[in-house]
Amino acid sequence: MSNNSFTPTPKHFVAPLEETPLVAIDAVNVGERPSNLWIDAWRDMRRRPMFWISAVIILLVIVVALFPTLFTSVPPNDNCQLSNSNGGPTSDHLLGFTKQGCDVFSRLVHGTSTSLSVGIIVTILTTVLGILFGAFAGFYGGWLDSILSRAGDIFFSIPYILAAVVIMSVFSAYRNVFIISLAIGIFAWPATARVLRAEILRVKNSDYVMAARATGVTNFRILVRHVLPNSIAPVIVVTTISLGAAIVAEATLSFLGVGLPNSTMSWGNDISAAQVDLRTAPQTLIYPSLALSITVLAFIMMGEVIRDALDPKARAQR
Amino acid sequence: MSDPTTQNVKPLLEIKDLQVGFQTTGGIVPAVRGVDLTLMPGQTLAIVGESGSGKSTTAHAIINLLPGPGRITGGSITFDGKELIGLGSKQMESIRGREIGFVPQDPMSNLNPVWSIGFQVEETIRANGIASGRKNVRAHAIQVLKEAGLQDADKRLKQFPHQFSGGMRQRVLIGIGLSSRPKLLIADEPTSALDVTVQRRILDHLETLTRDIGTAVLFITHDLGLAAERAEQLVVMYKGKIVEAGPSKEILENPVHPYTQRLVAAAPSLASRRIQSATHATATHALSDLEYAPTKVTEGVDLIAAAEERVEKAPAVKRPDAIVVRDLTKVYKIRGQGKGSSGEVIASDKVNFSVEKGTTTALVGESGSGKSTVAKMILRLEDPTSGSILIDGTDVAPLKGKALLDLRRRMQPVFQDPYGSLDPLRNIGNTISEPLQVHKVGDRTARKERVFELLDQVSLPKSLITRYPNELSGGQRQRVAIARALALKPDVVVLDEAVSALDVLVQAQILKLLADLQAELELTYLFITHDLAVVRVIADNVCVMQQGKIVEAATTDQVFDSPQEQYTKELLNAIPGAGITLGV
Numbered sequence: 001m002s003n004n005s006f007t008p009t010p011k012h013f014v015a016p017l018e019e020t021p022l023v024a025i026d027a028v029n030v031g032e033r034p035s036n037l038w039i040d041a042w043r044d045m046r047r048r049p050m051f052w053i054s055a056v057i058i059l060l061v062i063v064v065a066l067f068p069t070l071f072t073s074v075p076p077n078d079n080c081q082l083s084n085s086n087g088g089p090t091s092d093h094l095l096g097f098t099k100q101g102c103d104v105f106s107r108l109v110h111g112t113s114t115s116l117s118v119g120i121i122v123t124i125l126t127t128v129l130g131i132l133f134g135a136f137a138g139f140y141g142g143w144l145d146s147i148l149s150r151a152g153d154i155f156f157s158i159p160y161i162l163a164a165v166v167i168m169s170v171f172s173a174y175r176n177v178f179i180i181s182l183a184i185g186i187f188a189w190p191a192t193a194r195v196l197r198a199e200i201l202r203v204k205n206s207d208y209v210m211a212a213r214a215t216g217v218t219n220f221r222i223l224v225r226h227v228l229p230n231s232i233a234p235v236i237v238v239t240t241i242s243l244g245a246a247i248v249a250e251a252t253l254s255f256l257g258v259g260l261p262n263s264t265m266s267w268g269n270d271i272s273a274a275q276v277d278l279r280t281a282p283q284t285l286i287y288p289s290l291a292l293s294i295t296v297l298a299f300i301m302m303g304e305v306i307r308d309a310l311d312p313k314a315r316a317q318r
Numbered sequence: 319m320s321d322p323t324t325q326n327v328k329p330l331l332e333i334k335d336l337q338v339g340f341q342t343t344g345g346i347v348p349a350v351r352g353v354d355l356t357l358m359p360g361q362t363l364a365i366v367g368e369s370g371s372g373k374s375t376t377a378h379a380i381i382n383l384l385p386g387p388g389r390i391t392g393g394s395i396t397f398d399g400k401e402l403i404g405l406g407s408k409q410m411e412s413i414r415g416r417e418i419g420f421v422p423q424d425p426m427s428n429l430n431p432v433w434s435i436g437f438q439v440e441e442t443i444r445a446n447g448i449a450s451g452r453k454n455v456r457a458h459a460i461q462v463l464k465e466a467g468l469q470d471a472d473k474r475l476k477q478f479p480h481q482f483s484g485g486m487r488q489r490v491l492i493g494i495g496l497s498s499r500p501k502l503l504i505a506d507e508p509t510s511a512l513d514v515t516v517q518r519r520i521l522d523h524l525e526t527l528t529r530d531i532g533t534a535v536l537f538i539t540h541d542l543g544l545a546a547e548r549a550e551q552l553v554v555m556y557k558g559k560i561v562e563a564g565p566s567k568e569i570l571e572n573p574v575h576p577y578t579q580r581l582v583a584a585a586p587s588l589a590s591r592r593i594q595s596a597t598h599a600t601a602t603h604a605l606s607d608l609e610y611a612p613t614k615v616t617e618g619v620d621l622i623a624a625a626e627e628r629v630e631k632a633p634a635v636k637r638p639d640a641i642v643v644r645d646l647t648k649v650y651k652i653r654g655q656g657k658g659s660s661g662e663v664i665a666s667d668k669v670n671f672s673v674e675k676g677t678t679t680a681l682v683g684e685s686g687s688g689k690s691t692v693a694k695m696i697l698r699l700e701d702p703t704s705g706s707i708l709i710d711g712t713d714v715a716p717l718k719g720k721a722l723l724d725l726r727r728r729m730q731p732v733f734q735d736p737y738g739s740l741d742p743l744r745n746i747g748n749t750i751s752e753p754l755q756v757h758k759v760g761d762r763t764a765r766k767e768r769v770f771e772l773l774d775q776v777s778l779p780k781s782l783i784t785r786y787p788n789e790l791s792g793g794q795r796q797r798v799a800i801a802r803a804l805a806l807k808p809d810v811v812v813l814d815e816a817v818s819a820l821d822v823l824v825q826a827q828i829l830k831l832l833a834d835l836q837a838e839l840e841l842t843y844l845f846i847t848h849d850l851a852v853v854r855v856i857a858d859n860v861c862v863m864q865q866g867k868i869v870e871a872a873t874t875d876q877v878f879d880s881p882q883e884q885y886t887k888e889l890l891n892a893i894p895g896a897g898i899t900l901g902v
Contacts, residue, residue, distance in 0.1 A: 011564060013560070014561070020559045036788060230741065
């Protein structure tokens with residue numbers, strides 16, 4: 001760059017029109033297909049390997065839970081022979097035997113439905129309670145908010161595992177999948193409610209809510225039509241992740257001996273039964289634990305993927 | 319100040335073929351495509367452009383403050399003989415602040431709320447090595463605030479950002495930016511978040527300060543009038559390129575590039591000036607007699623032409639009042655500052671005005687003047703503390719249920735933020751037809767027909783019916799919002815800052831659309847705005863509000879020609895471009 005090329009007098013410079021062709025002001029420029037938050041999120045998720053890995057695992061877990069006999073012909077409890085106690089793998093029994101001489105793989109497969117049912121029931125419970133409490137508290141505000149939020153705070157202040165231990169001890173006579181789900185869910189919903197309430201507080205002050213109100217849309221219809229759909233995204237993320245947490249909670253309770261009765265097959269029960277033989281027969285502990293970890297991991301990963309897809313800011317950072 | 323025409327003066331800043339791109343998953347998206355500019359010491363240069371033109375990106379590239387994915391992909395930036403591109407972060411830090419000061423756009427978010435003002439000023443002084451030792455730094459900080467035009471600077475040091483108004487915060491930021499006597503100050507839209515009167519005072523102050531220190535200023539703005547008023551040189555950017563550059567006056571008087579012509583024709587501040595000087599020159603209000611040089615606008619909107627057309631279409635006969643507001647008062651109870659006492663804020667204080675059917679009345683005021691509160695009360699989104707509102711002669715206060723629904727049908731709002739006023743999860747068709755559904759107008763097919771008709775009225779293609787708001791630009795969204803407001807065939811439309819968030823060209827188009835719709839559908843507009851320049855183009859009558867009261871109300875011509883109140887005069891003087899003599 002030479003100094004001579006520069007002239008100090010400001011010149012009136014005009015770019016040739018060909019270089020910057022004018023486009024029509026505010027021209028309509030839309031893509032081929034409609035897109036909104038959910039459609040974009042779906043398009044984004046489809047491109048992530050994490051999504052497909054966790055989706056395949058979750059799908060597999062669901063299929064195993066629904067049709068266990070597709071995966072194993074060995075019955076989990078019958079035909080257990082004590083001669084096989086803590087036995088290693090054989091060609092018919094790939095993962096070896098439990099202390100009672102039952103097939104580890106078969107018990108794993110048949111225990112899936114219990115874990116998954118607890119996860120799903122707890123999630124439905126927490127979501128319904130969380131949405132009811134969170135939505136009404138956030139949207140209507142005032143004294144209703146005070147009552148609902150304080151109620152939530154009370155439940156939130158008690159660790160839900162501790163609460164579930166107490167409930168299960170009291171209702172020791174009725175230990176089944178539904179009661180254990182209830183015990184976990186009844187103290188787990190405030191997290192969902194809080195997330196939703198915060199989001200609703202943000203959304204309800206937006207201009208489109210005001211526009212709807214000025215049009216004469218009723219309050220309840222505004223809540224259902226405009227506010228809830230726009231604040232549900234973080235709830236879905238929390239819900240997916242908490243489904244994994246609920247499965248862990250069931251295993252924890254069963255491990256502590258206050259969960260499901262020993263007669264019910266569940267991963268938690270198997271892990272609990274295996275702890276004494278950890279050194280002599282590690283397969284009895286490792287495989288149920290692996291099944292539990294992988295399933296929970298899949299749900300947590302799915303939650304992360306959905307969070308990334310729904311949060312355009314996080315997406316832009318990539 | 320050195321005369322730029324003198325030979326042998328080396329440029330302070332020289333940008334050659336600057337290329338900046340943003341890294342995305344789909345590759346690098348160019349934002350600045352080959353920008354050249356030269357700034358002499360002590361000069362002021364303004365970069366003008368719409369959002370997305372690359373003006374801010376250019377400014378940020380100079381001091382290497384590009385946001386996350388931004389990369390300089392080519393060109394050179396020479397500052398005071400040094401090449402800035404490729405400089406290490408340490409070396410850059412020694413230039414940034416010390417030799418190049420920066421005033422950011424938003425004074426509200428650029429001061430850290432947890433530290434006192436004094437701490438933040440002292441931090442800069444220490445970081446730039448201007449002074450050392452507690453006492454010296456403190457004395458210097460007080461000096462900086464004094465220069466910035468703050469009274470009681472020594473007391474102010476101990477205060478926190480929330481105790482400062484927006485204008486005062488921007489003064490502090492300017493003070494910080496100039497504290498080390500930089501050779502260059504980059505001001506990125508320094509006043510666009512502030513009220514016009516504050517803007518004027520701050521820019522006046524900035525001008526004096528930089529002239530005294532001899533600092534060159536690179537001024538980034540979207541307002542052509544403001545740029546021309548404040549800078550000797552203009553650079554007009556469009557889609558990452560410079561389309562026209564040169565002395566401000568020359569560009570305004572004789573824009574050559576069609577894009578610049580569009581901008582000049584659409585800038586409300588310039589249009590209001592032109593109309594003003596024309597009415598003075600001819601002493602009549604017939605805008606058709608204007609002698610302004612008609613710029614060759616190929617497409618786009620000429621605001622003056624639009625205003626002229628509007629006035630021609632206006633009927634001369636007096637018509638009944640659509641809106642009558644009497645002694646309208648709104649008092650907000652607020653929690654007191656400490657001591658558990660509660661106070662009251664009077665947002666609207668005995669406001670009286672009326673709007674004739676088929677005309678436009680503008681409610682003008684700065685932030686906090688109560689103009690939006692009045693609008694919300696008229697829309698029955700807030701209940702008045704006292705006073706009454708009559709729409710077509712009926713008092714709206716006692717209306718409930720069915721009667722209120724009927725009122726809503728006759729009166730619809732359009733809000734400011736086109737990005738916030740449409741539900742992002744409902745498609746355009748559903749958004750526009752929602753009022754029809756709520757009021758149970760017609761059946762499905764009839765509603766769909768009406769939506770098509772409305773899209774046509776606001777000049778949007780029918781295919782948008784299945785699209786979602788995030789696919790549309792700001793202007794298109796505002797058209798959708800207008801279509802929704804018109805769905806029920808209302809008599810009255812309340813436009814709350816409806817064009818304030820739009821780029822000038824789009825703003826001009828929407829103003830034209832509003833004027834056309836008014837003529838076609840005999841709509842009555844209540845136009846809430848802070849921008850007097852826009853008022854000049856769109857309104858028949860003006861009410862100026864200050865601190866909850868209407869201080870002046872008259873026809874637009876009267877307010878502009880012979881303002882009675884001091885406050886109105888201040889507002890008028892604050893319209894950018896006051897100092898420019900246009901070739902009318």
